[in-house]
Amino acid sequence: MSTITVPGVDASGTDEEVAAVTAVLRSGQLANGAQARALESEFAALCNGATAVAVSSGTDALYVSGRALSIGASDVVVVPGYTFAATANAFLSLGARVLPVDVDPTTFNIDPDLLAGVLAKRPDVRCVVVVDLYGSTAGTTEAISVAREAGVAVIEDACQAHGATDTTGTPIGARGDFTTFSLYASKNVSAGEGGVITTPDPKMAQLARLLRNHGCDTQYQHEIVGLNHRLPEMEAALALCRVRRLAEMNLLRRHNAALLSKWCLDEWPGVIVPTVLLESSHVFHQFTVVCPDVTKRDATVKGLRDHGVDARVYYPYVIADLPGVERAHLPVSESLTSLVLSLPVQPRLTPQQTEILHDAIRAVSKEWH
Secondary structure, eight states: OOOOSBOSOOOOOOHHHHHHHHHHHHHTOOSSSHHHHHHHHHHHHHTTTOEEEEESOHHHHHHHHHHHTTOOTTOEEEEESSSOTHHHHHHHTTTOEEEEEOBOTTTOSBOHHHHHHHHHHOTTEEEEEEEOGGGBOTTHHHHHHHHHHHTOEEEEEOTTOTTOBOTTSOBSSSSSSEEEEEOBTTSSSOOBSOEEEEESOHHHHHHHHHHHBTTBSSTTOBOSOOOBOOOOHHHHHHHHHHHTTHHHHHHHHHHHHHHHHHHHHHHSTTOBOOOOOTTSOBOOSSEEEEOSSHHHHHHHHHHHHHTTBOOBOSOSSOGGGSTTBOOOOOHHHHHHHHHEEEEOOOTTOOHHHHHHHHHHHHHGGGGGO
């Protein structure tokens, strides 16, 4: 197997980040400290003034949001047919029934028309989870409007979309009852693990704070049943450094995406590159293309990896394949599992790595002719 020289993720720390984490370690304040509070303030500013609550993972952000909305047994939660497993698992863990709805073939996000049809037929739906897949908000404004008109709660899963904006150019984070972000190692703001919840409702934010801390706002005064979903201070310090550079890093991702779009279109006949609609934004957590068929896709992934490029498939399954999820007809999602591949778009690609990536795209073009 070839050594990967063009990684899809580079989460290594800068001198500033190492110093920030070291300072926390030396302080001895490893939990419930100023770093997590400062991170919450940064996310509140990033998310159009929403209130932010730091938690221990993106999955926990979804789980706590669901608990705050009192989602539980027999409730139905709608999710996109094509997304990461956490989008479903968080609500399955609450005892809810998870119902997938297929995605739009252009945006890869939940299809607003199909969603409207499902909500018209299923009055038992309590909540719709709208995912900004790969970092794109395309089509999500319409989906959120459909859910609002039906009178159901909305959670925006923005775990891949830090810094994205909606159709008006307004930063996301306050469109749903809750918005969730992940700080996993590969994300646009990464800390290894961690998550952030944002909400426009301060009362719901306070409820989320209680749920993440054993039901406590004041130590040993347990107001409700809660668990430990707290974000440790070292992770918060690292994320704090990185969220302050988010705009710069997202700009680099967009630059790399523009290069990749040109190179793929030049070399791979029939490829479909990411669509960035005028009324949406894309922060390119992933740069994902659609191949004409599975044979080309698999040969291209192998060829790129043989040339040292960390090409991957996100994702090789539809949500309906997961244990506990309701069966559903998901033709678009099913097709994407066989046709998509993602190329490194991360902002720390060096000029040498970018050249290797370009050469690899040219080298595997034989698979396309």
